[in-house]
Structure formats: structure tokens, C-alpha cells
Amino acid sequence: MSTPVTNTENKIQYTAKDFTSDQEVKWCPGCGDYSILKQVQTILPQIGVPRENIVFISGIGCSSRFPYYMNTYGMHSIHGRAPAFVTGLRIANPELNVWLITGDGDALSIGGNHLIHILRRNVNTNILLFNNEIYGLTKGQYSPTSPEGLKTKSSPYGVVDHPFNPVRLAMGAEATFIARTVDRDPKFLREILLEANNHKGSSFVEIYQNCIVFNDKAFEVYTDKTTKKKEVLMMKHGEPLIFGEDDEKAVVLDGYTPRIVEWEKEGLSKDDLWIHDMFDKYKANILIDFFDDPKTPHHFPRPFGIFYKKERAVYEEMVNKQVEEVKKQFGEGDLQKLLKGEHTWTVE
């Protein structure tokens, strides 16, 4: 999402505090949501949009309480439908800066239909999907992103459903900005939030978020100091895909087949490695499928950062443009003429 700055003349200098509402935040202590809230409040003063033009819309779930904590306009809507509310709002007023807050159950289960359609239409908004791989608010059932085998209240013998890879779904729906980040890395999270906001169109950001109560440590391998370097593949546009304890590993492409190499050992230079290009759809598709269970041998690391970015016309702008074009073609509507219709007669 990117928004034209509307009151440039007397631009107000905000601080994070200006975006904090007077409501007590009621997530469990230690929940990953706190960090995301804080980073969002931190970056908003940098985006140059007056507070009254910012709207947060959410569905239902722990994460969807988010709008109550933001001192902006906000709507806590119904389960799974936030994309539809956002679409209507954006069509009504394309000047607003709109953020859509959702979770894995909200966006991918009950609201799956709306998510794919907002992405295909490319409505200009920032979609923050808090993925904790569990239903938190309903107290611990498995979600559409829970890994197979996970034991939860509703899967005491282990989940048998195959999980969604949210970024794969976003790519399937032709999202124009697809990124993954994580609650525990505030700086990186802020970076991605800003990038998402700068993108014009639907910016899809999957945020790995720890639910300390019902699915603690689900993403620990990607955040813990001892494992992080081995398991995380940081994607930076224009830079090689390097990872490992001492950056000794890298990804290369053999035709369409990705391969992990110990690059220096194999005598490769940085130029020989896979240089990340977030505008390359084919390569993005390969990276998106790096979705291995970190417990399996010879698995690929999990990519973080921006997978893909593409400029494409924004839906609500086209809707409004069409209105203007029709006005130009037929002239501003004349209500009396419309009431009258084409064939009339007079009764004396």
C-alpha cells in the first residue's frame, strides 16, 4: 500500500505515542502480537500520512484486536471478512491508508475466499497476516497452517491436515507484493512494514508470530540465536542467497533446480551464487516453495524478506477511473432525466 500524502503544507510530526490508543492491551504476556503492535506504531510516523487518513481493519482472532489499540480510525469486523470491508472502504475513498490485520485462521480458513480475491484484484492495502499456526482466541485448536502431526486440543492424536504455505497461496492469487517476516526481529519487521507500505497494491506480509500459550516456540528455530543462522535464508534484493553459521552456505540454481552449496569450499565467488531478484516471478516461485520441515535432513532454509514485487493496476483506482470516464462520456448524471426514462406520456 502506498498513499499520497495529503496535508504536506502543515505536516504534523508524529511519534509512536500518537498512534497508541487509550485502551489497555489485552494479549497474553509475552505474546508476539506486542512486538508487531509496537513496530507498526513506530513506523507510522515515518510514512507521512495524517493520522485521520489511516484505518486499521481486522477480522476475528487474537491479532484482530489490533485496531482497538491504534489511535487511528479502525474497525474490528467479522470472522474472515476483513478483505471485503477493506475493499468497500477503499472503493468509497481511495485516499485512505488502509491496513488489514488478520491471522492464519481468519485469513486462510474462514476468510480464504476473500483473501484470494483481494489479492487478485490488487486492492491497495497492507495485509499483515499474523501466523501463529494455532487458534489462540478459541483456546488452542489446530489451524490451516499447523504442521502435520501437531497435537492440539482438537487433534489429540496429531493433525492429519496438510498445511497451507501462506505465501504460496498469495502467489497463486497473483499478489503483487509477497513477504515473510517474524515478530522477534523488530528491525527487520519494521523494514518489511515500510516496504509493504511503499508498495502500491495489495501488500501481503506473513508474520511468524509466537503464541506463547498454545503453540510456544513454533518458530524458535528461526529466532533462536543457536539455530537462526542455519535455518533462516535472508532475501535481499540484488544480493546472493547466503546463510549458515559463518555464511558458508548458499543457494545456487542448476537450471530450475535449487541446490545448497558450501560456496567458498567449492571455489565459487559471490557472483556465482543465486542473486535475489524480487521482480523475478519464476525465481520467487522456487523460493516460495522452500517450505521444508526444519527437522528433516537436507532441508532448505526458510526464506525471509520480500519474495516478489510487481507493479499492477490498483482495483479501486480503476473502479473510480471508470466512473470518471463514464461521466466524461455521458455527462454528469441528470436525476430528473433518469426518473423520466425514455418513453413517457401525459395524462391530462
Next chain:
Amino acid sequence: MSENITFEKKKHITVLFAGDSGDGMQLTGTQFTNTNALYGNDVSTFPNFPAEIRAPQGTLSGVSGFQLQFGSNEIYTPGDEVDLLVAMNAAGLLSNLHKVKKGGTILVNTSGFDAKNLRLAKSEENPLISGLLNEYRVIEIDITKLTKEALKDTALSTKEAERSKNMFVLGFLYWLYNRKLDATIQFLEEKFAHKPELLEANVKVLKAGYNYGDATNVFTERYEVEKAKLPKGEYRNITGNAATAIGMIAAAHQSGLDLFYGSYPITPASDILHELSKRKNFNVKTFQAEDEIAAVSSAIGASFGGALGVTGSSGPGIALKMEAIGLAIMLELPLVIVNVQRGGPSTGLPTKTEQADLFQAVYGRNGEAPLAVIAAKTPADCFNAVYEAARIAIEHMTPVMILSDGYLANGSEPWRYPKVEHLRPIKPPFAQKSDLSDDVFLPYHRDKKLVRKWAVPGMKGFEHRVGGLEKEAETGNVSYDPENHEKMVKTRQAKVDNIANDIPQQAIETGKESGKVLVLGWGSTFGAIKTAVMECIEEGMDVSQAHLTYLNPLPRNLEDVLNRFEKVLIPEMNNGQLVHIIRDKFLLNAVPLNKIQGVPFAVNEIKEKIKEIY
């Protein structure tokens, strides 16, 4: 040219066009309606067609019918009994014969009665020779052949030529009822603007039909239905769905808001979406959503953004929207929901009419979720109903549902369209600087009518959050406080109840202000009830009619009105819904009359019931 043709004056005539769904009966009926309306008759129509786009050709289930009554007096129904049945094939005849008046006229296309058509219509004998039609006056014309004959010098293929046979029928009827061809020719010119060969063919056949009447002796008399003495003014013809769409545009215009219409295609409501999507130059934004839930949710999103959010559907779609409508009740934002009712439950009878969603409208949500409900009574009245729904939604900051139905949606009638300056102004209660106390905006602070202020994103200083969780009075913050919840439930109810102070008192539509029997109706039964009551009065009976536009809240004086009569009869096209509500609210022993056949009441059915309880 035949001699000795006389004109017989008729007050009103009912014509039914019946044929295969590919025979163009709807178009023929619509053209015949428009021409009569333009001439100055009062008209009421009833299109009746199968749910399938291409129902099996020639079969009984594939019959498409268009019935209309036109007259020189005021016409309120498409007619109980048919004076002239046009049957394009055997199936069209056999499935509609029971509607024809004894001694009535049947015009048949003999080509539609060959062995194949008889077999498809499951008719062992040819009804044209079996004696089945002995009690009727039958006019046999080989319309297919004459049409092909008329087009034999054109380049059209036989198939293409045959397709214009409905124009022959239309031309013939214009001769029979002494109407001009102009309006239909103009229509054809527009329709075939880019297909000159088809335009020429259709006009040729239309004229051939007219001349055939003139040149032959099939009828020795023609009929004259004089202009109706309608109230003075400018008229046009309009269908219910078109009136609904125009009503929304008018309401948006008069309130200064942009119209947002979120919808998902569904029979019989889709024409509203079609009509609105043509009208973008009125700042109409239409959104064909991915499903019914998205349609209503987007409309609420648009209302949150300061537009007039409207969604429309039919019963099954409305069921899907209900959770979001509950949210709109909590958010207290304007929202108009149009339900063009059809036969239910479930998928039911998509193209047939019914009034069985009244309970759904009034009660169909989780929790205590009062919803204002308004019903349209005639096709043109859909304009008033939706306008009023929008006015209440905006001025009372609440969702309002309007109930139309398949019969109103597709039916049409002459409409004395209003002057823009006579439309009631609509004032959105937008928040003002003066609504801030100590720089704080209280989104759930209310005025005397219990209406909250509308603060729209973009308005500086009014930033606030709304949502589906119970909210604290005044601040709108989330609150689980028991006392507060009860207070808010009662407040939302009182707010909707208060609308009763902003709507007209219930009037008696027909008959005396008090007396023996009151027939109370709502929605599209209006015309049949009105005609039945008028006829009973003419016969010397003490019967009156009252018709409800406002179903929730009910008019303040309704109980008083009902109590002025010994008996109250409630005819409905459902299994008894308004009657429940009336009994429940007023402990009154109202008598139900129910018809659940997917077709409107005949006047006689209501008259018989009035006489039975009289």
C-alpha cells in the same frame, strides 16, 4: 381489406403470451405492455418463466409466459382470467389453458402443434382437433409459415427468419387492439442498430402481422380499450427492479452521498446490479463481489467510509449476509439491504415469487438484533420503498431491509415519476466540530432520537474504533459489563422502535375507517387485495383494506386501526408470517389466508375467503 369490422369497447383485457422459452415471449409481452402504457392504459404484468436458461425445448417445463392486464380503469393485478391466450406451441397451450376464461379466445401457431411438439408436450391427441377447445374461440394461424413467407426475399436463413415469429404475433395484436407500431419499431431500431438485416426483418414481420389482421377475416371485430383515467401527470412504464435501482440513485443524490452497491449475482435480484452498473455517471460504484458475504461486508466498509452502502440479493443470499447485518446493527452505520424474495427454502423456486422471508428479515439474526424492515407493494412502489429505506438508514444510522419479490421485480406498471424537487431531503448526521467534547469524540453518544453521529475516516480529530464486540455506552470501547450490555441491547431496540415516530400513521387504503372485515396485507399482494376489496364493496359488503409498508417497527396506530374491525384477514404468499407477528404483538385473532404456489393471489381467491369469514 376486410369489410364489416366493428370495434367493441372493453374496460380491460387480459392477454397471456405463452410459448417456448426460446420464442421471445418475455420480449413480446414487454413490448405489448409498453405500447399500451404509452397509449395511456393502466397496465399490470406478470412474467413467469422457467429457472433454466434453456429449458428443454417444446416441453411443459420449458414454457415461458407473460401475462398482462391493460385497461381504461385503474388496474391493480395482471388479471385472474385470461381473455386472449397466445399459444406458440402445444406445451404453451396445455400448461395455460386452465387460466383462459370460458368462451375466451385462443390464438394458436399451428406449426407448434406438429407431431414432435405434441409428443414433447405429452399430448396424445392434437388439442386443436380433439374437442378440448370446444368451449373457446380458437384462431388458428400458421405463424411460423407466414413469418418465413414474409422473409423469403431476404438473405436470412430459415432459422433466423423463424426467430422473428414473435413479431408477427405482436403486429397482429397491435391490429386487433388498434395500437400503433411506432414504439416497437423504435425499440427494434435501438436493439438492432448494428444489425440492419435483422432490423429490417423484424420490422417487416411486425408489419406483416398487422397487415394479416387487416387483410383477413380471422376477427370480425377489433377491441378498443380507451385511455385510463389515471391521476394527472407525466407517466412512464417501469419494472420493480428498475424502480429499486433508480430509487437508490435518487436517495444517494438527495443525501449528497456516493452510492456503493455490493452484490453477487442471484435471481431475481441481478437486474438491480445490471441497472446500476450502467449508471456510473451518477457516481454509482458497483462491486460484483466474490460472494454474498463479501457483497454486504464491502457495502458496510463503504458506509464506514462515508458512502451510502447498499447490498441486494434474494433469500438464500440474505441468509449468508446476516452475520454482517448484525455487525452493521452493532456499528450503527447506514446500510440498505434489498431482498427480492423468491420461493424458498434453500434454493427453492428461483424464478417464482413468494413472501416467505418476513421472519428472516425481522428475526433472522443471532442475538438481540432489531432491523428496520420496509416492503414495496407494486413495481413502481419499489422506488418509494428503497428511497424510504435509505432515508431511515442514513438519518437513523442503522441498517434497513427492503422486501421486494420476484413478482414486483419483473412486473411492470405505469409510474407517475416524481419531480426531483419533490423528493424528501435526506440529511446524513455527520459529526461536527461541536460534537467534540474536550477534543474527544464519543462515537456512541446519541441524540434525542438515540442516533449516533457519523464520523468518517479522513475527518481530523474524530479517530475512533468500531467493532462487533459489545461496546460501552458513549465511548464505544469494548465492554463486558453486564449492566452495560443490557443497557445497550435496550438502547439499540429503542432506537429502532423510535423510527415509528418518523413514519406515517397507518391509513385505510380502501373502504371505511371501521367496520366488519379488514383485509391487512403487505408487499406485492396489494393489487389483488385492493381489487378483491373494491369488488366486495361494490357488491355491498362492509370490507376495508389496509396495507403495511413499514413492517418493523410497525406504525404506532396499527393496533388501534385493527381494533376498529370485527375481523382481520391477512392474505400472504407464505405459510403465515405477518399473521404471527400481528397475533404476537396485539393478541389479536387475525385470520390467515395463505398461498404458497410461487404465483400471486388471484382476486377471486381473496374474495372467496372474505365471503367465507364475513
